[in-house]
Amino acid sequence: MTESLRRTTIRDVAARAGVSPGTVSKALNGTGQVSPETRQRVLAAAAETGFRPNALARSVFERRSYTVGMITTDSFERFSVPVMLGAEDALGAGQISVFLCDSRDDPIREKHYIDVLQGRRVDGFIVTGRSSNIRQPLAVEPGTPVVYALTPSANPADCSIVVDDQAAGALAGEHFARMGRSRVAHITGPEYFDAARERAAGLVDALAAASMELVASPFYGAWTEEWGRQAGQMVMRNHPEVDAIYCGSDLIARGVGDAIRELGRSVPKDVALIGTDNWEIVATGARPPLTTVDTSLSDVGRIAAERLLEAIAGRPRSGVERVAPRLVIRGSTDPTDG
Amino acid sequence: MTESLRRTTIRDVAARAGVSPGTVSKALNGTGQVSPETRQRVLAAAAETGFRPNALARSVFERRSYTVGMITTDSFERFSVPVMLGAEDALGAGQISVFLCDSRDDPIREKHYIDVLQGRRVDGFIVTGRSSNIRQPLAVEPGTPVVYALTPSANPADCSIVVDDQAAGALAGEHFARMGRSRVAHITGPEYFDAARERAAGLVDALAAASMELVASPFYGAWTEEWGRQAGQMVMRNHPEVDAIYCGSDLIARGVGDAIRELGRSVPKDVALIGTDNWEIVATGARPPLTTVDTSLSDVGRIAAERLLEAIAGRPRSGVERVAPRLVIRGSTDPTDG
DNA sequence: ATGAAAGCGCTAACAC
């Protein structure tokens, strides 16, 4: 460590303003009684010396650090990133700083991060991860507020914020119905993903509400373009009457779209296509641009942050809160676009 | 705030072990002289009470927080994420926690974050952002270590870690030469991006070293699939002899690949294709999977973290350090794959 | 080897 530069302290400011440290504190924080003139002198002195109060010292005293830990199990890839951004934004507005931790889904690393951050006296934690499947509760000291984003806690008494996947599927089904498409197929990720099953259920429900049903059971596979291509081909071959396909992800939808085009059929004229995620760069790069269900991930993060702030403030909530997705209409369902 | 749970302090442990606080400190930190027995008693007492030392208090004393601020100007999208992951990993190993800040390229927000974090007495900063273009130095208090990752500082005395874009272009050119391709085109992003120009220069140099040259000047455009499709078509129409194309990004390469295929030509048989970034999900989802220049972003982050730790330890470096990219070979250049 | 005491930078209760 270099000769650690001695920063100006409250005492330096006090000396310069010709008052006591206590008075400086009051003047700067607007607590207690200070005359306008001394207040001015103090402010001036602080400005001149470039004084920046030591938040650490204050935190020791307050027993509260105005920081939170954000733990992602998932190398903050595509899904956690928007969540974290939303959360960071909401917390930053509340003057809270965010510690970033990538546990890589490793319980040892997770425990390590928790230990270190509890040592830093974080006010709480936000946990996020890729899958919408349930996860074990975070092993924090009792009383520490935790909010789960995207992956709900196995303990129903905990506070979890998740995407409303059922509603996502329903949005797609309703849009098809509205457009007069009636022979709908569904191609999605692995069946062991809660999100996949729930989106399928939502789609089926929405179709039923319009007196329709899927032309075939949902096609469960993988969250990849390649699966989209395979399944797309298969569906178009076995069910040539299909005029609409809802996909569990934008990547799958890209694959399906390519397959449809290669079979000489057109999107959206012959087949309307809806994806999920609204992964902008992928959805808008498609030909035609992809209509998709935006899963509102940044809202998930934002709400998680708000709930955490509430819990820190002594008003914890319980249970799973589902955030509404929204449909983003582009050329793959709208013949006038793309 | 709820009845803020009173955590166990060093005094509680001391009482339980029947020693003084000072002795507990020594025993726990291995400083000073402590008899093995008391050491044991202290350790036991600490474990039983679930004692976790308050890092904040220690930091006040040490005038050092073992935290750093990571500021991204770019909503940690695709490029900053791997950098931040690499940095976080390297810093975590050094017991340093990372504050995450998304300045969204807004100078006001950036200044705000700097203020807050300097108040928290971070030991230094890592700055990252999308573009490889030069940025203004971070406005921190003099003496605060800062390392720039991806976007170098305008001040050459600062320490910046960047991708070696010239080498990236060269890798592509050398690979083409090695495979006997001789009629090479280059399609890339906007010319005002340093990265675009440098990759082009590296490609040209490598070709020259093999006594080749581009069939046409680089095609500068946008970092999008759509531009890739347009440019790909144009190139194949105007220069049907082309047998290799290097693209400034994987997304562009995807567009180019689609264009080639739609003109009835084959990748890699007729045209070998190399992208840049190694954006896994995009590169592997392509048909055939995309050979690409991996820009080693996580290494950029890791090295930035190491340089920052060195600077914090009093051994700052100066100047721009370029990190070597590496070629990842997949089906788009290798007829035996994909 | 251990304890007492002072201090890190800041805040808050209490004098004056």
Added chain:
DNA sequence: GTGTTAGCGCTTTCAT
């Protein structure tokens, strides 16, 4: 109004 004092939790001389 303002200064003095004690104390947040921890570390570190300095006695003993």
